[in-house]
Amino acid sequence: MDLETPPPDLYGRPRADRFFERLTAFGDWYSPALGRPGLRRSPRRAEARGVPPLFLVVTAHRVVAEDVVELRLADPSGGMLPEWQPGARVRLTLPSGRERHYSLCGDPADRHGYRIAVRRVPDGGGGSAEVHDALHVGVRLRVRRPRNGFAFCGEEKVLFLAGGIGVTPLLPMARAAQHAGVDWRLVHTGRSAASLPFTDELRSLDPNRVEIRTDEEHGLPDAAELLARAPRGAAVYVCGPAPMLAAVQRALDASPAVSLHYERFGAAPVLNGRPFTLRLGPGGPELAVPADRSALDVAREARPELPYSCKQGFCGTCVLKVASGTPEHRDRRLTEEQRAAGLMLPCVSRAAEGETLELEV
Known part of the structure; x- marks a missing residue:
């Protein structure tokens, strides 16, 4: 309502x-x-x-x-x-x-x-x-x-790529670019026109610089095709689903753009992960963490009340203390002192293959 x-x-x-x-x-x-x-x-x-x-x-x-x-x-x-x-x-x-x-x-x-x-x-x-x-x-x-953590640098030429609700941080950037007289373009992609917020607000900035592209009308977007809209030497700002970000990263070198700024919604894929074991509390269940899943996701299957937010290692919401074992820290939040005190962010941090980590929960 x-x-x-x-x-x-x-x-x-x-x-x-x-x-x-x-x-x-x-x-x-x-x-x-x-x-x-x-x-x-x-x-x-x-x-x-x-x-x-x-x-x-x-x-x-x-x-x-x-x-x-x-x-x-x-x-x-x-x-x-x-x-x-x-x-x-x-x-x-x-x-x-x-x-x-x-x-x-x-x-x-x-x-x-x-x-x-x-x-x-x-x-x-x-x-x-x-x-x-x-x-x-x-x-x-x-x-x-x-x-x-996703600041707009105000480059002279900019292409904004928004996937669905990923338009939220890009809308203020587009407004700032318009006010600053920057050469900018924005493409908003999504499933259907009805699913895309703020279409009229975007177009009111400059209808000639905004393109609304829906799967229903245009088919699934191709990253190389989207990047082709960038002015030569432009910076690209992209926010959307993980597959969209990965595709844009792969296609960037062959595009007219020269730099990429991005923010992802949800967790990034696990890279170079190795399987290990997680124990939730002394005498608690031992859970196998596969190479391609996070410790947090596995732990929440047994303890769904465990808190989390960004799933990317920067907010600190999911922090837990390691009772035993040696974590492999991959976060961007904890200080060396906090890590030495046994704190860990299970959304991104892991352990060596075959290691068992016991967490205080």
Whole structure:
């Protein structure tokens, strides 16, 4: 069901707004009610020292495409939010305790609200379904301040390639490129026109620079064909499913483009993996981890309540302590001190072939 956004002037007042006071009170009552008996909660991790989290309220929840909802998050008192740049993400702690990262897809100039868009993934870990079904107007959320691992560098020539919901970080980049007078193009691919969000918003930037390409009308996209649209010497920014990213990487050298920036949704394929054994706690079950699967995926089959988010080794949500065995660290988050203390990110880190890792769970 589409819900109307409150009038814009509510966000800009320097004092507390009565509407938001009522909205916050409703959220305080409603959010705990979502913790129904039997719903397992994952542990909530504190923010980095000296960087307090934000506590925001959902002020709009509307459908923007088939199985895609857009949320607007704002300060309950109408205050200004921290600045962010195109490509930034926020981490939401959902009412169940799950933590999920979502790209900001609004306008960085709008300091009174963060916008995200989430596609429902039926066979996912439950986070997208919770966003769709539980994050109604008035729900309050703990939100980590924006962080950017996919920054837009503002090159003179740019090709943006978006696969489905992968358009979310690229939309603010395209807006920034348009304002800066950059020579840019954007291709948005997806299953059908109905499944693609923000089509009208993209075209409003410059209809001559935006191409909407659907499988229904054009067939499955070919990476070399997509890259052929790049101006010579251009930088390519791509966000979408793992197969799309892999295909673009393979085809880049033969294209007019000279550099590639990308963000993937979901875990990357395991490279150079070797089979090992995972033990969940002392005397716990021993689980075989194949060469092509992650320790986290195998562990969650036995313990589905184990928390996770990015599955790429940078958010730290799935961190566990190694009780015995020697891990093979492949993450981009833990410090040497943390690794020496026995911490491990099982979404990407592994062990040597034949090794047995015992994790504290």
